[in-house]
Amino acid sequence: MLLADDLYFVAHEETSGKSRLHPRVTGLALAAALLGELVMDGKIDLRAGMITIIDRQPPVDALAHTILDQLASERQQHATHNWLAFLGNSATDQVCQRMVRSGHLNRSESRGLLRTTVRFVPADRSAAAWPEARLRRFLTRGEQLTIQDAVLAGLIEASDLTRHVLWDGDARSFQYLAWVLSSLPPPLRELVTQAQAAIGNAVITTLN
Structure with missing residues (x-):
């Protein structure tokens, strides 16, 4: 599975499909994951808070293609945090639809008296x-992570889901996680930092 698909599963209960996060946080985290897919595919670069397109050839994945087209349609560069905010509005729905097409999620409808509730299980x-x-x-074992899993760990940390994942982890597990995140390539390390800032701001706004 792709990065955003992995993150979607971590951020949702595996039985009910219920989200473990506030909807805005989920959207921002998945938006960051979608950008991460483009970084790892060599399509974009993140430096100094800005996104730069380095390869306009369409990605194989249809959703990644859509996101790259959106980035390329702007004549001026836009700050990463602005793209996270924009993409976060639709990222959850887009990732859900991709996972339905790939067979990883099933769409479920329940009809009530006033409205129909849609869930993805x-x-x-x-x-x-x-x-x-x-x-x-x-x-927990200190084993080497793939670059995708390292970014996934970073976005889980940014989403405040680390304690959920490492519920039985000791101090060395968290120290190893910190080392993994510090060892990310600069564009991906910046992506995690930008995602953490955007999510932190969203949480503060929600609480207020």
């Missing part, structure tokens, strides 16, 4: 639990 509970279990194993 994992098609396979084991597959839904795997990203979280995989990260927990790697971090």
Whole structure:
């Protein structure tokens, strides 16, 4: 699965599909993950708070293609935090639709007296639990992470989900996580930093 798909599963309960985060936080985290997919695919670069397109060739994934087209449609560069805010408005729905198409989520409707409620439930509970279990194993054992899992760990940290993932972790697990995040390539390290700032601001706004 792609980065945003993994993050979606960690941010939602594997049985009910219920989100563990505030909707705005979920959107921002998934927006960051979608940008991360483009960084890892060599399509964009993040430096000094700005996004730069370095390869306009369409990505294989349809959603990544859509996001890249949106970035390329702007004549002027825009700050990363502005793109996170913009993409965060639709990221959850877009990732859900991609995961439905790939068979990872099932769309479920329940009709009430006044409205119809739509939920997205994992098609396979084991597959839904795997990203979280995989990260927990790697971090608690100090094993090497792939670049995608390292970014996933960073966005989980930015979303304040680390305690959920490392519920049985000791001090060394958290120290190893800190080392993993500090070792990210600069564009991805900046992405995690920008995501953490955007999510922090969203939380403060929500509380106020």
